[in-house]
Amino acid sequence: MRTATHRRAVITGIGIVAPGAIGAKPFWDLLVSGRTATRTITSFDAAPYRSRMAAECDFDPVAEGLTPRQIRRMDRAAQFAVVAAREGIEDSGIDRGALDGARIGVVLGSAVGCTTSLENEYAVVSDSGARWLVDHSYAVPHLFDYFVPGSIAAEVAHDRIGAEGPVSLVSTGCTSGLDAVGRAADLIEEGEADVMVAGATEAPISPITVACFDAIKATSPDNDRPSEASRPFDRTRRGFVLGEGAAVFVLEEREHALRRGAEVYAEIAGFASRSNAFHMTGLRPDGVEMAEAIRVALAEARTDPSAIDYVNAHGSGTRQNDRHETAAFKRSLGAHAHRTPISSIKSMIGHSLGAIGSLEIAACALAIRHDAIPPTANLREPDPECDLDYVPLEARSLPVENVLTVGSGFGGFQSAMVLSGPGARGGSAA
């Protein structure tokens, strides 16, 4: 149904806060270098935990231009989002003065919102868990903004772009980053906004998050070699490595962007989500629902599987995911699944839950811009069950026009998006 509407959504700005890279340019440099940013956790003492690694951002909010008040008020996830949004807005070259705020919206994705600040405040009001309740008034006055993380979208709406149209936070677990951008594209196509600041953020590296993934053994216990712990599609993979970060885009209605002479990275050509209705954390190996999401996204984009030049995989590095996903690619792309290059950037920057889908969209848009695809790091021993071309270790240069990116998350959610280069799909002003 997407192509039935006249309006199309394109990416005109990209802003990034990622492990090992603050900014879109260093992010791309990192991805094509094949270096990994996973390491032993530094933000708290993780000694008692099963998995003690993460891909952390070396993020200095002062150096990134946030005021002391903003730093006090905002959870780390909101700080990431605001800094990434500023870069994305600047990159787009958009002139805010020429726009009507009512036609601007914001959609941000996040799986766990302000969980780190909530945990810190819990420790404050409970004397580090010793006693409930020491005093409710010890909590910060803006505690409610951590409790209900729509506040992250509100911070971005108020910070630079002055959005007074639809503003929301999408929280569909690990597909949030794809779903948020998919929703923003919908709002543009349906005419509810002309410009959307859209993306996702996550700062989950806190004791409770690490503990909850420990409890289900989803994260890797290979603590003795953190830089090699995230090994998607490798026979020896043992789980994902937690990450953090944000990617925020400026999305515009295509004609709006072309009229002002904006440089377009890519069009959001197709998007779909499906649920497996199977298990909150488990996946069936057949990948049927992810394949269906891919099929619908391709149909919306009017793109044949054979036109896909690159697949950005979910590739979390858990035993079940990589098998599930390989099956989904074969089911949806047919013979082309064996020909198209597929890679997982989680091998380098870890799995930042709700943010990763947007970081992966950024990787796809930059792959189109640079005609290159990032590798899957740490893939040295291919898993016979994952028998596709996962671009091990080294980036490749090749023409990239149409890209598929997918996500899979707790709750059984499966999402797929097709991005196309600015010249790929034609149009009145192309």
Added chain:
Amino acid sequence: MRADTVVTGMGVVAPTGLGHAEHWAGTLRGASAIGPVTRFDAGRYPSRLAGEVASFVPEDHLPSRLLPQTDHMTRMALVASDWALADAGVDPGRLPEYGVGVVTAASAGGFEFGHRELQNLWRHGPQHVSAYQSFAWFYAVNTGQISIRHGLRGPAGALVTDQAGGLDALGQARRQLRRGQPMVLAGAVDGSPCPWGWVAHVSTGRMSEEPDPARAYRPFDTEAGGYVPGEGGALLVLESEEAARARGAARRYGRLAGYAATFDPPPGSGRPPNLLRAARAALDDADLRPGEVDVVFADAAGTPEEDAIEAEALRTLFGPRGVPVTAPKTMTGRLSAGGPALDVATALLALREGVIPPTVNIARPLPEHTLDLVTAPRRTPLATALILARGHGGFNSALVVTGPRRPGRATTPQRQESKPS
């Protein structure tokens, strides 16, 4: 022209009643469900009242295997989803494979569950954290659990815009129907009172500290002094009219005719708040004029500043006392994202029955508001209702529903029971 979105089923779990019939009867009686918090010891907090769903016993409705892995509000949401699908006469197994999507709104997720696991972690250590914590707390939990319980494999959505989310979820569902999805189960059930969540509510400074349940939450009153939180909400079965007709759906409660969301400028910007613009845009979207609105279900924040903003918006749009305004949430408290979803269900029932349910406990409405505030059930023909909602931090949403009897672009003929007696 776009396809109509019709409401063909509803599931209500509210302080005012289990199921929409009980809720409607209680609401018409003006029976307030606000009372002392019983779900935890609220003695050490300045606010001690809530709208709890006192009669909800999870074990009566759900298999025991679901109980250890779910927060209380998820249990209520699962039951509301059961009732909504049954009310619509839907057997999901007989619908197209990816035919039913799920969109819910959440404010804080399974927060009571999350608090318990934080205590386990900080008191006893990481190995004491539940294997269910990774999904029992997060904001998408209701969407995932509902999808699994009923085998619903269509698009999934979960929105967090505080209370406005109750309408935003319905707006997103309608967008999916317009893209060709035949059916979406959407709405919100939210907000269980719990100790750590209570600290967050208290921190807003907008919670009522009045100990008398009859005086604690009085929006638009001269003595408005804050809000009372509550729990519960509603889930609606939304279908395109075409899909509803194709499966022979038994009833339509009404049409979801218009929707819009706006966001406020930052405090101190000198620019006006945008609730008014949301209401206007929702009416435009429904292709209706303000004069065609028969009743407004107000956000009714309960603090003087926020009430004044809403009253001014209504005055600008409809003129002084230009439209009947009601806030049945004075009987339930504010149910986070669940509240506006429940308001939509209540509004649809009001349209069907031709009765505006009352706003209770308003002894002295503030005259400057110039509202026609409905404080006793008012019997009158109703075709169109406007529902308003605001979320903490600047979220505004508005939704327009039209009843089965609205002239013009009417839905298919209704059963006679929909006429007021």
